[in-house]
Amino acid sequence: MIAILPSAADPCNLPFPLKNPKEPAMSDSGVKFQPRESIEQVEEGSDLAPKFDDRGLITVVTTDARSGELLMQGYMNAEALARTIRTGEAHYFSRSRQVLWHKGATSGFVQRVRELLVDDDQDCIWLRVDVEGGASCHVGYRSCFYRRVPTGREFGATEVDGRVDLVWTDTEKVFDPEDVYGDAPNPTIL
Amino acid sequence: MIAILPSAADPCNLPFPLKNPKEPAMSDSGVKFQPRESIEQVEEGSDLAPKFDDRGLITVVTTDARSGELLMQGYMNAEALARTIRTGEAHYFSRSRQVLWHKGATSGFVQRVRELLVDDDQDCIWLRVDVEGGASCHVGYRSCFYRRVPTGREFGATEVDGRVDLVWTDTEKVFDPEDVYGDAPNPTIL
Numbered sequence: 462m463i464a465i466l467p468s469a470a471d472p473c474n475l476p477f478p479l480k481n482p483k484e485p486a487m488s489d490s491g492v493k494f495q496p497r498e499s500i501e502q503v504e505e506g507s508d509l510a511p512k513f514d515d516r517g518l519i520t521v522v523t524t525d526a527r528s529g530e531l532l533m534q535g536y537m538n539a540e541a542l543a544r545t546i547r548t549g550e551a552h553y554f555s556r557s558r559q560v561l562w563h564k565g566a567t568s569g570f571v572q573r574v575r576e577l578l579v580d581d582d583q584d585c586i587w588l589r590v591d592v593e594g595g596a597s598c599h600v601g602y603r604s605c606f607y608r609r610v611p612t613g614r615e616f617g618a619t620e621v622d623g624r625v626d627l628v629w630t631d632t633e634k635v636f637d638p639e640d641v642y643g644d645a646p647n648p649t650i651l
Numbered sequence: 652m653i654a655i656l657p658s659a660a661d662p663c664n665l666p667f668p669l670k671n672p673k674e675p676a677m678s679d680s681g682v683k684f685q686p687r688e689s690i691e692q693v694e695e696g697s698d699l700a701p702k703f704d705d706r707g708l709i710t711v712v713t714t715d716a717r718s719g720e721l722l723m724q725g726y727m728n729a730e731a732l733a734r735t736i737r738t739g740e741a742h743y744f745s746r747s748r749q750v751l752w753h754k755g756a757t758s759g760f761v762q763r764v765r766e767l768l769v770d771d772d773q774d775c776i777w778l779r780v781d782v783e784g785g786a787s788c789h790v791g792y793r794s795c796f797y798r799r800v801p802t803g804r805e806f807g808a809t810e811v812d813g814r815v816d817l818v819w820t821d822t823e824k825v826f827d828p829e830d831v832y833g834d835a836p837n838p839t840i841l
Contacts, residue, residue: 548803
């Protein structure tokens, strides 16, 4: 997914130097991550020892803290995760622009973190957020997920030669993308 | 993410032949995907035209349809997505085992899909599911996300030299992993 992108490169786009440190490592914003030493430590312990992939990124799932709605799915590098923890506001890493991205810097739709959770093997972050203005999607909808695919019996009842149409679950845009982003390039890649 | 893995390889582990087809493509299980032709089509149209990454995978976010709780984050290849749509039961692709994976085949905790949504640029799937037995995490918890990281003011109030401890949000396992998986290898990778 990609939601709202910054209009200008953030100068603080250097990746945290150690993807998966062998000893405790401090981010530029003063948050320390622990090295990953055992499955028991990672799954059952209280150490924050996140796993970053080959690109230095960790997957992030962001839901609305009140409604439970899935707003977006993005990525953080280590510095984005550290800043989110330090500030309580969601920071991501934009893969298309390769920059650290303080969500809402352009659009004003800052995500305030109510709860930040980590999964069993610590390779995924769940953010439960409040969104000022209530929009998270660059197309203009509240959530990036505004269309559903019929499944199971409904698929069987509506398919034509294996094809079904998407069904809108949200038809009302909360902002006009042109007003907010002007002629900035669309982040969607075909 | 990794939640419950199959105990044996599924014979149907061949990836759907075309990652991002240039013309309508039919999966083995009879679900058709459309080629990605324009941003307007992908973002604002009713065509199901999912984007698979270099590995042939699409990111999946799975939440409990009743509580809104995030249960797990995983991946599908094209055939897993097609089978999920066709059957109404969640299928994933296990990266560690490189096999198609019908969730619950080993554990019995099948995920019945209440709603399958796709995001703006169609590179992420959101599954809203009912889980039989109520468990999705191989460690034994209901959700893979059973620990939180203090953020913002709470981080500032509790950090010691940049370090904070994870805080448990769920302390009760709903099953004993040894009973369910025996001595199968743990999927967590350090």
